[in-house]
Amino acid sequence: MNKLRSEPPTGGRAVWLRRTRAFLCIAVGLGVLAWCFLSWWMPLPAGLSHSLPGGLDFTDRNGLMLRETPGPSGVVRPLEFEEIPRSFVDAMVAAEDRRFFSHDGIDLMAIGRAALARISGKSVGGASTITQQLIKLSSPPEPRSFLVKIREALQAMALERRWTKDRIFAAYANRTEFGRLNRGLAAASAFYFRKPATDLSTAESALLAALPHAPGRLHPLPDADAAQERQRMILNRMQNLGLLSSEETARAMVESAVLGMAGRAFHAPHFVDALLQQEITGTGTVRTTLDLPLQRTIERIVATQVARHRADGMEHAAVVVVHNPTGEILALVGSADYRAADGQFNAALAPRSAGSALKPFLYAYAFASGIEPWSVLPDVPMRYRSDEGTYEPVNFDRRHRGPVLCRAALANSLNIPAVHLLEITGGPAVFLETLRRFGIQSLNDTPASYGLGLAIGNGGVTLLELTNAYATLARAGHLQPVRWLKEAGDAPAEPALDPAACLIVLDMLADNSARAPQFGRQSPLRLPFVAATKTGTSTGFRDNWAFGTTPEFTVGVWAGNFANRPMRGVSGISGAAPIMRDTLIEVMRGHFARRFDAPPGWQFSPVHPLGGAPQEASETQSHEWVRISNPPSLPQSIVDGRVLLPDIYSDWLAGEGAWMQGFATTNGLHTDNPQAVPPRILSPANGTRLVVDPDLPESGRWLRLRCEPASAGWQSETLEIRERRGGTFARLEPGIHRIKCVSAGGNSEVELHVRSIASTGESRSKE
Numbered sequence: 001m002n003k004l005r006s007e008p009p010t011g012g013r014a015v016w017l018r019r020t021r022a023f024l025c026i027a028v029g030l031g032v033l034a035w036c037f038l039s040w041w042m043p044l045p046a047g048l049s050h051s052l053p054g055g056l057d058f059t060d061r062n063g064l065m066l067r068e069t070p071g072p073s074g075v076v077r078p079l080e081f082e083e084i085p086r087s088f089v090d091a092m093v094a095a096e097d098r099r100f101f102s103h104d105g106i107d108l109m110a111i112g113r114a115a116l117a118r119i120s121g122k123s124v125g126g127a128s129t130i131t132q133q134l135i136k137l138s139s140p141p142e143p144r145s146f147l148v149k150i151r152e153a154l155q156a157m158a159l160e161r162r163w164t165k166d167r168i169f170a171a172y173a174n175r176t177e178f179g180r181l182n183r184g185l186a187a188a189s190a191f192y193f194r195k196p197a198t199d200l201s202t203a204e205s206a207l208l209a210a211l212p213h214a215p216g217r218l219h220p221l222p223d224a225d226a227a228q229e230r231q232r233m234i235l236n237r238m239q240n241l242g243l244l245s246s247e248e249t250a251r252a253m254v255e256s257a258v259l260g261m262a263g264r265a266f267h268a269p270h271f272v273d274a275l276l277q278q279e280i281t282g283t284g285t286v287r288t289t290l291d292l293p294l295q296r297t298i299e300r301i302v303a304t305q306v307a308r309h310r311a312d313g314m315e316h317a318a319v320v321v322v323h324n325p326t327g328e329i330l331a332l333v334g335s336a337d338y339r340a341a342d343g344q345f346n347a348a349l350a351p352r353s354a355g356s357a358l359k360p361f362l363y364a365y366a367f368a369s370g371i372e373p374w375s376v377l378p379d380v381p382m383r384y385r386s387d388e389g390t391y392e393p394v395n396f397d398r399r400h401r402g403p404v405l406c407r408a409a410l411a412n413s414l415n416i417p418a419v420h421l422l423e424i425t426g427g428p429a430v431f432l433e434t435l436r437r438f439g440i441q442s443l444n445d446t447p448a449s450y451g452l453g454l455a456i457g458n459g460g461v462t463l464l465e466l467t468n469a470y471a472t473l474a475r476a477g478h479l480q481p482v483r484w485l486k487e488a489g490d491a492p493a494e495p496a497l498d499p500a501a502c503l504i505v506l507d508m509l510a511d512n513s514a515r516a517p518q519f520g521r522q523s524p525l526r527l528p529f530v531a532a533t534k535t536g537t538s539t540g541f542r543d544n545w546a547f548g549t550t551p552e553f554t555v556g557v558w559a560g561n562f563a564n565r566p567m568r569g570v571s572g573i574s575g576a577a578p579i580m581r582d583t584l585i586e587v588m589r590g591h592f593a594r595r596f597d598a599p600p601g602w603q604f605s606p607v608h609p610l611g612g613a614p615q616e617a618s619e620t621q622s623h624e625w626v627r628i629s630n631p632p633s634l635p636q637s638i639v640d641g642r643v644l645l646p647d648i649y650s651d652w653l654a655g656e657g658a659w660m661q662g663f664a665t666t667n668g669l670h671t672d673n674p675q676a677v678p679p680r681i682l683s684p685a686n687g688t689r690l691v692v693d694p695d696l697p698e699s700g701r702w703l704r705l706r707c708e709p710a711s712a713g714w715q716s717e718t719l720e721i722r723e724r725r726g727g728t729f730a731r732l733e734p735g736i737h738r739i740k741c742v743s744a745g746g747n748s749e750v751e752l753h754v755r756s757i758a759s760t761g762e763s764r765s766k767e
Contacts, residue, residue: 270334467556535572
């Protein structure tokens with residue numbers, strides 16, 4: 001039996017086979033050469049050649065994170081490879097590309113395994129390497145196709161030839177998505193664990209390495225089961241690859257059960273929002289002046305007080321805390337709840353009607369202009385004519401007290417004396433300029449639009465600027481701009497007003513006995529340390545204000561509602577003052593409370609309760625700051641055994657309930673010959689110092705003159721005096737002037753000092 005045996009091909013068939021083999025070898029060789037050529041010269045995605053700018057990290061003064069904001073690329077902060085913990089590198093290699101440190105951009109073994117699995121119908125993971133995923137992340141989005149995958153493979157090989165493995169991994173870690181809009185390892189670490197990536201534990205690294213596989217499905221919030229299941233799988237892989245010991249794996253497995261994901265840092269939101277509106281640009285860490293623990297405490301105080309008065313219409317409140325010596329903002333709360341529907345509105349930066357909160361600056365200007373702190377102001381019914389009609393101020397309690405010392409008028413926040421004081425010290429034009437020198441720029445209407453009502457706060461100011469204005473009082477009249485950033489240099493302080501005048505006002509505001517008739521001795525304005533405090537309430541109970549200042553710190557509070565609806569009986573003392581008190585106590589915790597400095601050139605001396613020097617020591621005398629160089633003279637004259645008051649008190653003294661009935665009189669009461677009494681100049685006061693702004697309208701240059709009796713005439717050799725609507729006025733010009741009031745009973749004279757802003761070279765606040 002013949003056995004079959006194979007014989008080599010002969011003739012033409014052999015030639016064909018040899019040529020086929022040669023062609024295939026040449027084709028494969030050319031393909032390999034072409035592949036190598038393309039992979040070497042293949043252009044890389046443009047996204048890899050561009051820098052990866054990070055965002056801004058806002059921290060408090062001690063480095064505590066407030067907020068991380070991504071840069072244009074969506075990355076919070078790109079990390080260098082040295083900043084990435086080895087545990088995360090090992091976890092990501094185990095999860096995504098176990099041969100990352102040995103392949104040249106593509107993993108042929110993984111590709112073969114995936115191809116066999118596809119042929120057999122099995123489902124396995126993809127075969128793309130970390131390098132290929134980086135190419136994909138850096139390329140514009142496009143439909144997935146076979147040609148796209150071939151190109152990405154070539155680009156991955158080209159990238160491996162040009163970059164180191166460390167650089168490739170860092171670029172991937174900075175660009176990959178970790179769910180919940182967290183791009184990059186730095187953002188993911190801060191969001192899920194509230195810590196920098198360098199502090200990640202092995203278990204935390206494994207959890208983060210699990211997320212890029214399916215960031216939309218595996219993120220640990222709110223259901224962590226799927227993410228932790230893949231985390232445990234990665235830990236087991238790390239052990240199988242020799243990257244973890246069995247003991248390390250066991251510890252990480254136990255830790256994974258108690259991981260606490262807290263979310264992205266988002267503190268002091270109104271403060272950070274305001275910084276972002278200032279167009280702070282660049283990358284890196286921005287260290288602010290804020291004190292985060294203090295901020296959190298104040299936020300709780302605000303929420304508690306608002307909840308207490310919500311039924312009364314007080315739905316919102318804002319707080320600002322300033323460090324006086326530096327102007328640093330230590331805390332800023334813009335609303336009671338930032339996450340509420342309207343909570344993003346920042347009430348600390350919104351102009352609101354100031355109410356009585358402006359009065360301290362009026363008194364400070366009056367004292368700086370020559371009005372003595374021991375002067376008496378009238379608290380009687382008064383009417384003023386204006387272009388809009390008749391203006392008649394009233395006190396909060398609708399009562400009238402007759403003659404009151406400046407201390408009592410300010411401490412009890414009386415409206416009528418404040419309006420009178422504004423009129424005799426130059427009117428709204430001069431006061432408006434004074435407020436701007438204190439840094440209040442939101443009052444940008446004309447003086448005529450405010451009128452005498454500016455004395456009781458009929459204009460809108462912001463809490464931030466008004467808080468810093470009170471801090472300026474505490475700095476003895478030196479304006480220091482507020483500071484938001486620790487790295488910002490100290491801006492030079494500018495003098496706003498006479499230091500002694502500011503210190504005297506602070507002393508009056510710190511006098512709990514002086515304000516007791518209106519507010520009681522146990523009001524929220526009484527603190528366990530010396531502090532100057534002031535409240536304010538706008539018309540209709542729409543706005544509450546409270547301010548408290550020590551030499552070191554100033555706290556400002558606004559309370560009300562964003563809809564500007566009237567509250568039901570909630571005033572500054574009941575709504576805003578408790579927030580101010582609790583906040584100032586927290587601010588002062590751990591700090592030594594010292595007193596304000598005494599005004600230089602002044603002494604605290606007994607004065608007559610109706611102004612002037614006491615004739616003899618008595619229980620009725622008061623105490624006030626008096627100039628050492630110009631002590632007060634004796635008080636008003638005595639007529640028929642009674643104190644002689646100006647005619648302005650006639651109606652009040654004749655009315656029911658006047659406390660001075662029986663031992664006081666006026667020119668218009670209880671005397672048969674009022675003309676026998678010398679005239680008394682009511683305004684301006686002797687030595688008044690006024691500032692004329694040449695840019696103000698003509699109406700702002702006329703000063704009203706008032707005397708008793710009203711029939712007396714006026715004379716001046718240097719100033720034009722004219723009868724105008726509302727009374728007699730003098731047209732102000734720079735210089736030193738004397739104005740004389742003449743009547744049948746004699747004459748009286750006062751001296752005015754008028755200067756021009758332009759002539760003294762002073763800078764003028766811009767509207």
